[in-house]
Amino acid sequence: KQEVTQIPAALSVPEGENLVLNCSFTDSAIYNLQWFRQDPGKGLTSLLLIQSSQREQTSGRLNASLDKSSGRSTLYIAASQPGDSATYLCAVRPSYNTDKLIFGTGTRLQVFP
Amino acid sequence: EAQVTQNPRYLITVTGKKLTVTCSQNMNHEYMSWYRQDPGLGLRQIYYSMNVEVTDKGDVPEGYKVSRKEKRNFPLILESPSPNQTSLYFCASSSGLVTGELFFGEGSRLTVL
Numbered sequence: 001k002q003e004v005t006q007i008p009a010a011l012s013v014p015e016g017e018n019l020v021l022n023c024s025f026t027d028s029a030i031y032n033l034q035w036f037r038q039d040p041g042k043g044l045t046s047l048l049l050i051q052s053s054q055r056e057q058t059s060g061r062l063n064a065s066l067d068k069s070s071g072r073s074t075l076y077i078a079a080s081q082p083g084d085s086a087t088y089l090c091a092v093r094p095s096y097n098t099d100k101l102i103f104g105t106g107t108r109l110q111v112f113p
Numbered sequence: 114e115a116q117v118t119q120n121p122r123y124l125i126t127v128t129g130k131k132l133t134v135t136c137s138q139n140m141n142h143e144y145m146s147w148y149r150q151d152p153g154l155g156l157r158q159i160y161y162s163m164n165v166e167v168t169d170k171g172d173v174p175e176g177y178k179v180s181r182k183e184k185r186n187f188p189l190i191l192e193s194p195s196p197n198q199t200s201l202y203f204c205a206s207s208s209g210l211v212t213g214e215l216f217f218g219e220g221s222r223l224t225v226l
Contacts, residue, residue: 046215099169101158
């Protein structure tokens with residue numbers, strides 16, 4: 001059974017720092033992995049989608065990497081800003097059941113000025 | 114503007130009183146899905162739909178019904194709500210189940226007394 005874990009559950013950093021959020025999954029048979037951002041009281045916003053054949057995806061200050069064999073993905077945020085404060089979730093789509101999307105419980109990030 | 118719209122955003126109701134949460138998307142997406150989000154449990158899929166008149170159960174379908182009579186709409190029906198259905202509900206849609214990004218609505222916070 002696929003399980004997705006995000007550690008740490010919460011992170012607080014000063015503005016300007018480069019930081020890495022981690023996502024681990026137990027079964028390497030995935031079709032793709034997606035990173036989302038969730039602001040308090042809001043829905044999820046898709047940040048990056050990485051197909052299983054890809055190693056990384058970049059969008060602005062965000063870079064997501066995928067290492068299927070080790071069951072890990074990282075979201076790198078460069079030069080963090082207070083506006084980056086939110087909860088970040090990763091989700092994997094298993095190869096054996098592409099109808100499903102299995103979510104981690106998220107990392108709550110606070111960037112202070 | 115491309116979006117997924119849910120209504121109502123907030124609702125307090127009593128046990129046993131039928132309610133419907135509507136979801137509509139304007140992106141001509143074939144795939145739509147409902148999730149609930151609970152503290153410590155993350156996002157769990159309730160039902161999903163691959164296309165009009167095609168619906169399937171997710172991980173936690175008990176106590177819920179859905180219908181997909183039109184491509185753009187995917188309402189979630191609680192025939193007889195109970196307190197354990199108090200949660201934050203999200204509707205999502207995607208152009209392609211496997212390769213497409215998932216777009217979420219703003220969420221509907223439901224409290225059942």
